[in-house]
Amino acid sequence: MAVNFNGKHLEKFISEYEYTALYPQVELAHKLLESKTGPGNDFLGWMNLPETYDKEEFARIKAAAEKIRNDSDVLLVAGIGGSYLGARAVIEACEGVYHNELANGPKIYFCGNSISPSALNDIIALTKGKRFSINVISKSGTTTETALAFRVLRKLLVDAVGEQEADSRIYATTDRAKGTLKQLADSRGWPTFVVPDDVGGRYSVLTAVGLLPIAVAGIDIDKLMQGAADGMKLFGECSMENPAYKYAMTRTILYRKGKKVETLACFEPDFAMMSEWFKQLYGESEGKDQKGLMPTSCIFSTDLHSMGQYLQDGSRIMFETFVDVKQPAKDLYLEELEGNFDGLNFLSGQNMSVVNRKAMEGTILAHTDGGVPVGLIEVDALDAYNMGLLIYFFWKGCAVSGYMLGVNPFDQPGVESYKKNMFALMGKPGYEGMKAELEAKLK
Amino acid sequence: MAVNFNGKHLEKFISEYEYTALYPQVELAHKLLESKTGPGNDFLGWMNLPETYDKEEFARIKAAAEKIRNDSDVLLVAGIGGSYLGARAVIEACEGVYHNELANGPKIYFCGNSISPSALNDIIALTKGKRFSINVISKSGTTTETALAFRVLRKLLVDAVGEQEADSRIYATTDRAKGTLKQLADSRGWPTFVVPDDVGGRYSVLTAVGLLPIAVAGIDIDKLMQGAADGMKLFGECSMENPAYKYAMTRTILYRKGKKVETLACFEPDFAMMSEWFKQLYGESEGKDQKGLMPTSCIFSTDLHSMGQYLQDGSRIMFETFVDVKQPAKDLYLEELEGNFDGLNFLSGQNMSVVNRKAMEGTILAHTDGGVPVGLIEVDALDAYNMGLLIYFFWKGCAVSGYMLGVNPFDQPGVESYKKNMFALMGKPGYEGMKAELEAKLK
Numbered sequence: 001m002a003v004n005f006n007g008k009h010l011e012k013f014i015s016e017y018e019y020t021a022l023y024p025q026v027e028l029a030h031k032l033l034e035s036k037t038g039p040g041n042d043f044l045g046w047m048n049l050p051e052t053y054d055k056e057e058f059a060r061i062k063a064a065a066e067k068i069r070n071d072s073d074v075l076l077v078a079g080i081g082g083s084y085l086g087a088r089a090v091i092e093a094c095e096g097v098y099h100n101e102l103a104n105g106p107k108i109y110f111c112g113n114s115i116s117p118s119a120l121n122d123i124i125a126l127t128k129g130k131r132f133s134i135n136v137i138s139k140s141g142t143t144t145e146t147a148l149a150f151r152v153l154r155k156l157l158v159d160a161v162g163e164q165e166a167d168s169r170i171y172a173t174t175d176r177a178k179g180t181l182k183q184l185a186d187s188r189g190w191p192t193f194v195v196p197d198d199v200g201g202r203y204s205v206l207t208a209v210g211l212l213p214i215a216v217a218g219i220d221i222d223k224l225m226q227g228a229a230d231g232m233k234l235f236g237e238c239s240m241e242n243p244a245y246k247y248a249m250t251r252t253i254l255y256r257k258g259k260k261v262e263t264l265a266c267f268e269p270d271f272a273m274m275s276e277w278f279k280q281l282y283g284e285s286e287g288k289d290q291k292g293l294m295p296t297s298c299i300f301s302t303d304l305h306s307m308g309q310y311l312q313d314g315s316r317i318m319f320e321t322f323v324d325v326k327q328p329a330k331d332l333y334l335e336e337l338e339g340n341f342d343g344l345n346f347l348s349g350q351n352m353s354v355v356n357r358k359a360m361e362g363t364i365l366a367h368t369d370g371g372v373p374v375g376l377i378e379v380d381a382l383d384a385y386n387m388g389l390l391i392y393f394f395w396k397g398c399a400v401s402g403y404m405l406g407v408n409p410f411d412q413p414g415v416e417s418y419k420k421n422m423f424a425l426m427g428k429p430g431y432e433g434m435k436a437e438l439e440a441k442l443k
Numbered sequence: 444m445a446v447n448f449n450g451k452h453l454e455k456f457i458s459e460y461e462y463t464a465l466y467p468q469v470e471l472a473h474k475l476l477e478s479k480t481g482p483g484n485d486f487l488g489w490m491n492l493p494e495t496y497d498k499e500e501f502a503r504i505k506a507a508a509e510k511i512r513n514d515s516d517v518l519l520v521a522g523i524g525g526s527y528l529g530a531r532a533v534i535e536a537c538e539g540v541y542h543n544e545l546a547n548g549p550k551i552y553f554c555g556n557s558i559s560p561s562a563l564n565d566i567i568a569l570t571k572g573k574r575f576s577i578n579v580i581s582k583s584g585t586t587t588e589t590a591l592a593f594r595v596l597r598k599l600l601v602d603a604v605g606e607q608e609a610d611s612r613i614y615a616t617t618d619r620a621k622g623t624l625k626q627l628a629d630s631r632g633w634p635t636f637v638v639p640d641d642v643g644g645r646y647s648v649l650t651a652v653g654l655l656p657i658a659v660a661g662i663d664i665d666k667l668m669q670g671a672a673d674g675m676k677l678f679g680e681c682s683m684e685n686p687a688y689k690y691a692m693t694r695t696i697l698y699r700k701g702k703k704v705e706t707l708a709c710f711e712p713d714f715a716m717m718s719e720w721f722k723q724l725y726g727e728s729e730g731k732d733q734k735g736l737m738p739t740s741c742i743f744s745t746d747l748h749s750m751g752q753y754l755q756d757g758s759r760i761m762f763e764t765f766v767d768v769k770q771p772a773k774d775l776y777l778e779e780l781e782g783n784f785d786g787l788n789f790l791s792g793q794n795m796s797v798v799n800r801k802a803m804e805g806t807i808l809a810h811t812d813g814g815v816p817v818g819l820i821e822v823d824a825l826d827a828y829n830m831g832l833l834i835y836f837f838w839k840g841c842a843v844s845g846y847m848l849g850v851n852p853f854d855q856p857g858v859e860s861y862k863k864n865m866f867a868l869m870g871k872p873g874y875e876g877m878k879a880e881l882e883a884k885l886k
Contacts, residue, residue: 081748098565100544113745115802117775117795118825119712122541144802145744147785148795152775184784201748260703260760261737269562280749287753290814294704294753294760296739301588302556304861305524305644306723310730310737312857317703317737317760332560332595341627342590346871352560352591355869359558359587361885362864370860371733382561414755417813418747421805426798428789442804 002227003234003389005243006324006376007250009364013319013373018253019240022404025252026245029403030238038403040410045198046395049206050228050388057193058221061208064171064191065215069105072169073130076123076153077213078112079137080145081280083173083195086205086391087213089277093382094219096270096329105218112136112149120149124156132157133169135216137209139195141174141181144422173208200410202281205391220384227388234389235396243377244396247321250375251397252404254319255293259373261318263311265298267360268325270382272299274390281394285402285409292405301359312370319373323390324360327381328353445670446677446832448686449767449819450693452807456762456816461696462683465847468695469688472846473681481846483853488641489838492649493671493831500636501664504651507614507634508658512548515612516573519566519596520656521555522580523588524723526616526638529648529834530656532720536825537662539713539772548661555579555592563592567599575600576612578659580652582638584617584624587865616651643853645724648834663827670831677832678839686820687839690764693818694840695847697762698736702816704761706754708741710803711768713825715742717833724837728845728852735848744802755813762816766833767803770824771796 007014032038033047068075077087088110091099100107107130111123134153138146157166172185173193185192193208204210206228215221235244251262262282264275275297286292296318298307311318332352336345347355364374377393379386402409424434450457475481476490511518520530531553534542543550550573554566577596581589600609615628616636628635636651647653649671658664678687694705705725707718718740729735739761741750754761775795779788790798807817820836822829845852867877 080745084745085749096561096565098569102565102568113748114710114712114742115744115795115799116711116713116771117799118539118772120775120795121773122539122545125545126541141784142786144787144790144798145748147787148777148790148798151777151780151785151787155778180784180786260758267557268559269557270559276749283750283753283757287750287755287757290756290759292753292757294739294758295750296737299557301558301861302523302527305556305588305858306528306719307726307730307738308861309855309857310726310735312730312860313733314726314730314735315703315737316733328559329561330564332563334591334594335598337594341584341623342594343585343623344587344590344594347587347591347869352558352563355587355591356558356560358868359861359865362866362868362881363861365864365881365884366860370857412752414752414813415748417755417809418744418751418802418806421808422802423805425801425805426790438805438808441808 002380002386003231003243003393004378005247005250006378007246009368009374009376010250012368014250014253019249022249022253023240025404026249026400027238029400032403033399039408043198043200043203043410045196046203048232049199050225050232050392053206053225054194057208058211060191061193061211061215062221065212068133068216069218071131072106072133074127074132075106075108075213075216076127076132076134077108077110077137078134078146078149078153079110079209080113080143082201082204083137083146083209084110084113085273085277085280086210089273090205090210090214090224090387091217091219092273093270093387094384095217097272099217103218106216108213108217111153112146115145115148120152123149123153127156133171135171135173135212136181137173138181139175139179141179141184144419171212173212202284203395205277206388223384224388227385228392231389231392235393244393245400247375247377247393247397248400248404251293252401254373259293259317259319261294261296263296263298263318263320264323265300265320266323266325267300267356268328268382269299269302270329271323271325272297278394281398284412284415285398286405286407288407288414291407300363304363311367311372316371319375320367321375321377322360322364324376324378325382326378328356329382445823445829446674446686446836447821448690448693449821450689452811452817452819453693455811457693457696462692465692465696466683468847469692469843470681472843475846476842482851486641486643486646486853488639489646491675492642493668493675493835496649496668497637500651501654503634504636504654504658505664508655511576511659512661514574515549515576517570517575518549518551518656518659519570519575519577520551520553520580521577521589521592521596522553522652523556523586525644525647526580526589526652527553527556528716528720528723529653532716533648533653533657533662533667533830534660535716536713536830537827538660540715542660546661549659551656551660554596555589558588558591563595566592566596570599576614578614578616578655579624580616581624582618582622584622584627587862614655616655645727646838648720649831666827667831670828671835674832674835678836687836688843690818690820690836690840691843691847694736695844697816702736702760702762704737704739706739706741706761706763707766708743708763709766709768710743710799711771711825712742712745713772714766714768715740721837724841727855727858728841729848729850731850731857734850743806747806754810754815759814762818763810764818764820765803765807767819767821768825769821771799772825
């Protein structure tokens with residue numbers, strides 16, 4: 001199996017009967033999902049997406065990516081949250097964190113995901129003297145961070161190449177029919193791609209939202225979708241052995257025993273953004289009604305030299321989920337060193353990946369000895385096919401976890417709170433009533 | 444004041460008398476520090492470092508940096524933990540996350556901080572056709588991650604430019620007198636810089652460990668040290684008003700009320716690595732004896748669209764510390780948009796930094812309404828002088844926090860656990876006894 005959940009190091013923390021006792025709740029959650037009768041059931045488009053996705057649009061995405069690869073040195077991807085994390089995560093997992101410096105094809109910069117003028121000025125500087133295109137991603141077109149950046153970057157493009165050429169270099173991923181961005185795109189003749197109504201932002205990586213930037217990075221999106229389609233089957237059956245459900249049960253059991261934090265850890269630095277994507281998926285799905293595990297992440301062994309002390313011996317509030325990547329993208333043979341100055345010749349004569357694996361095993365044993373439950377998500381490699389599988393694994397695990405927790409795993413009402421305050425403080429028309437009240441609180 | 448702690452949004456979470464009641468413990472911690480009689484008192488070299496640092500070495504660091512800037516396209520910095528995070532944090536805060544693509548001067552890549560062969564292969568690829576130098580940082584010279592990378596990269600350099608030229612391009616930051624790296628460096632004639640005996644890794648950013656890479660990035664290390672020296676005074680007095688002590692008290696009070704997690708948040712993406720540095724400093728100092736706050740971090744508003752839901756309405760286990768940067772590195776004036784397609788013209792006619800600030804204020808009000816205490820660390824700007832101040836602020840706050848928690852804030856015994864297991868599993872001479880036992884556990 002290309003993605004599996006391995007619970008062998010959990011034995012001293014969770015008894016087998018705990019899984020058996022919890023399993024009926026999994027069945028219930030599974031039924032709610034399959035029958036589409038649970039909370040948030042208008043956002044279940046992700047479930048069959050790997051089979052039912054729009055093939056015509058998929059072909060258009062590939063064609064657009066090819067055009068961008070041919071006519072652009074730089075692609076600016078403007079989007080925030082789910083319109084940012086999924087694409088970046090898959091690109092870095094498959095192509096590495098240095099893909100912009102090492103890969104052929106356009107450099108891909110993500111922007112429109114903050115309101116920092118320093119960040120936006122850097123993006124502007126990065127386009128200097130370059131042929132660039134823009135993929136703006138926003139269902140409504142009015143997402144503050146993205147729309148502000150897009151205003152500025154579109155003007156930059158028009159100033160550089162003229163209005164007509166600019167119109168051929170802007171790609172809008174937005175609502176199918178309504179919204180200001182769709183309207184503007186149609187009036188300008190920009191190619192548009194769809195953010196489906198029944199797929200929430202954090203589940204959107206396998207729609208045009210994620211697929212266009214991923215394809216521009218030169219990643220095989222057919223393989224990505226094939227992985228997800230195989231994931232639909234692998235993680236589709238309701239059984240104790242379904243790896244996604246085993247994972248959902250594990251985290252639910254540990255949460256109910258008092259663990260407050262889940263730390264997703266991986267020994268491959270290229271996985272860092274996948275962990276950020278995971279944090280949105282789980283944090284936004286479960287963090288509501290004053291409940292839910294707090295998702296955090298580490299890259300090991302790097303962070304064993306920063307968070308390692310805490311994980312080993314700090315407050316016992318967390319468990320860890322290790323993403324165990326079986327094959328590195330590129331291995332490296334360790335040669336004998338003449339003189340053995342660093343005393344590490346006992347490691348030579350083998351591949352570095354073997355040493356990395358021993359470090360992982362040593363960490364598992366150290367942390368479990370320290371009282372931290374460790375579960376393993378095993379994945380063959382960080383490539384397009386396996387990322388498709390892994391994405392579906394996390395989706396399914398999250399939906400079932402959320403239903404077991406008793407929340408609507410598909411809404412995010414809390415995200416609006418800061419926005420409302422921000423709009424009021426900024427003087428947005430319609431928010432006048434709140435403004436004075438909030439300003440008084442800030443005194 | 445260029446760095447301050449502002450507790451105005453904490454009023455509904457902490458009463459003034461709680462600070463008064465806790466203050467005697469601050470006095471005690473302060474005395475332990477000043478008299479150097481507390482636990483870990485052989486690691487207090489950081490306290491006077493901004494005044495007592497080795498001026499001769501400082502001049503050598505500047506000269507070496509100048510040489511590297513003149514003769515190298517790339518500097519590889521091999522180090523892990525404190526020998527990695529501080530330098531990268533200051534460089535990205537001052538020069539931006541895109542410094543390698545935007546700044547003049549050598550590109551700086553950090554390596555030797557993981558055992559991933561994919562990561563090391565990428566570093567090798569990044570040196571291709573480039574004139575590069577290496578700064579290897581390890582007190583002992585036997586740190587696995589760093590030593591393994593250094594073996595490979597040194598050979599790469601020798602193969603590229605020959606042994607003699609390679610010897611003029613390797614800079615070793617290591618023990619003053621002993622250890623394998625010092626020995627090798629002396630035998631090869633490499634310039635060496637000192638990791639002082641009385642400064643722990645997580646306090647080492649203002650020694651040669653951090654200063655050489657920071658200077659190579661073109662950052663004014665005189666200003667950095669001046670900031671820290673001013674910090675020594677600003678945060679030196681024992682008083683209720685000392686900002687570092689106010690911060691230490693705040694987090695101690697909230698921890699004792701049941702908060703388990705501190706989230707350091709900043710609205711500037713360039714601060715992300717400073718947060719990683721903070722996580723090591725606080726996590727490694729306090730996370731022991733099954734105690735301590737778990738440090739986490741966010742970049743806003745980016746992560747308001749991922750972790751925002753959880754922070755607003757998930758389990759109420761955290762408080763937040765916002766790093767409030769008063770002046771952005773580069774501002775951007777928002778122009779009116781003809782047609783107002785995105786409905787954001789109410790934001791135009793002002794600088795983007797004003798909007799970013801409203802977003803911060805809106806977030807503070809939303810999160811405090813949601814039951815999350817928010818403290819503010821105010822800092823004038825992300826520049827060398829202010830990073831010096833901020834570093835000293837965090838150091839002092841951490842030492843006092845740690846003593847109030849009742850731990851030795853200057854050791855990290857838990858970091859050894861995974862290493863011992865790793866060595867045993869790898870078959871390191873001397874660990875034979877453990878090997879079979881651990882392997883049995885892995886079955």
